[in-house]
Amino acid sequence: MTWSEMQPLLEQACWDTLYMVGWSTLIAVVGGLPLGILLVLTDRGGLLQNVVANKVIGQIVNIARSLPFIILMVALMTFTRWITGTTIGREAAIVPLAVGAIPFFARLVETAVREVDHGLVEAVQAMGGNTWTIVRKVLVPESLPSLISSTTTTVVALIGYSAMAGTVGAGGLGDIAIRYGYQRFETGLMWITVAILAVVISLIQFAGDYAARSLHRRGAHSGPAPKLRLLKAAS
Template identity: 55%
Template structure:
């Protein structure tokens, strides 16, 4: 058991490191992209068909790449950012690139749930576009955003496991190198159990938090 823990704990730490950093960056970049996708839509507060189409196409292109192909295809970019294409830090780059368009659509869908009547009422009271975004759209859609972040975290955990297939580190790398190649079924089972517990914890926590802040 001690040997098992000595393998699983460092790999779990690597997975948490990859998932947390890549998700944080994706949220910071994907949120404004999602906002732009919403406010530039037809009949919205800053309608701009050309800008909306440009961002929509970029997001669609980003989401069309399978993660393994994306990870391999941007190796030169990854190496240029962190100086290497192998390891947990290097894996953060493709994880983030893959997650940004995914989270952008999450934000778009969350903001589109906001009742148009609330937006129109804010405009009638003289609210600026910036005020509508930060005092109406985001607060009103916060439960959906929290659930979206939860889905994104679970999605990134799956990506990080795949990153292990090409030397990305973490639990996926552990399962492949020690579990699969060395035919250690016990390690494989424990790795899967740890991933299941992680996903369940994130999903339950996100659901509880979303319910607590839901004002509807």
């Protein structure tokens, strides 16, 4: 296969992969962020301590995370068809990608939020701040560098899942690698898709690490004054 034949296939595959990963990441962040914070708030000693609710939510998250992605796609076929009207294509692939990513991201959020200095939380509580104020003014801003790193990790994982989804007709770079690289013995095209995936993942990882480090340095160099202003604003 010549480059002129490969180029349109690769361009469409790249767009399909970015489309699937982009929408899946957005849904994962919207669903996983509050879920991860809720796991922290309902834990023992949390602001909304509820051991039963915490255990139930935790078990649901653990079960969802334990399912291999290929099994999750099959298990969600009926739900996917109900949402999108089909089980094939990039729109259909977004459903299992997002469902698989939400609990994955939620656990990363939980870890990031637990790293926040509990003294800040207690200070805001002492000044009359409610739970929503603490979440909005303390937990999310203080854990933002870790949350960005968590989002980066989720995006990288979703790129791998999207390639797997391509094996069942979802499109994207995985579909090109299987249909042309493996089934039609176009080894050169397969290695090009591997190289593209490696470059994309490296760029995303670099951008995420740079953003997280920049925010971390900014917080470290800003001193106590911003935190004092934060406490005043929260009171």
